Amino acid sequence: xxxxxxxxxxxxxxxxxxxxxxxxxxxxxxxxxxxxxxxxxxxxxxxxxxxxxxxxxxxxxxxxxxxxxxxxxxxxxxxxxxxxxxxxxxxxxxxxxxxxxxxxxxxxxxxxxxxxxxxxxx
Numbered sequence: 001x002x003x004x005x006x007x008x009x010x011x012x013x014x015x016x017x018x019x020x021x022x023x024x025x026x027x028x029x030x031x032x033x034x035x036x037x038x039x040x041x042x043x044x045x046x047x048x049x050x051x052x053x054x055x056x057x058x059x060x061x062x063x064x065x066x067x068x069x070x071x072x073x074x075x076x077x078x079x080x081x082x083x084x085x086x087x088x089x090x091x092x093x094x095x096x097x098x099x100x101x102x103x104x105x106x107x108x109x110x111x112x113x114x115x116x117x118x119x120x121x122x
Contacts, residue, residue: 049107055117056086057100064120068093074113082115089119097121 070089072082086101098121107113 047109049105052102052104055101055103056098058098060097060099060121062099062122064099065122066093066095066120068095068119070117070119072115074107074115075111077110077113080113084115084117086117086119089117090121093119093121095119095121 068089072084074080102118104116
């Protein structure tokens with residue numbers, strides 16, 4: 001038990017001295033931001049995150065006729081895979097003109113994270 005507590009103490013120390021490394025909630029790095037008091041542009045939870053946020057809107061208007069998605073996955077904040085680009089979402093939905101883009105994030109303790117970008121357009 002002492003070894004585990006020592007390991008947690010060391011990891012917490014390093015998390016606090018690393019500073020603001022990223023703005024994306026990929027688990028422990030985002031937790032580090034919270035520990036260091038860095039401001040973020042979006043809400044997040046150190047233990048659990050589930051949110052949907054707008055990313056972009058364009059001057060293009062009209063009735064949304066197509067929706068495309070792109071997904072990414074993070075495991076143990078050590079491995080992150082996928083393509084969450086707007087181009088991939090456009091290709092997956094057959095979209096040529098984008099109206100707006102939303103972003104979904106789901107993360108539990110940095111152990112498992114699922115991220116989805118959704119593009120709306122025609």
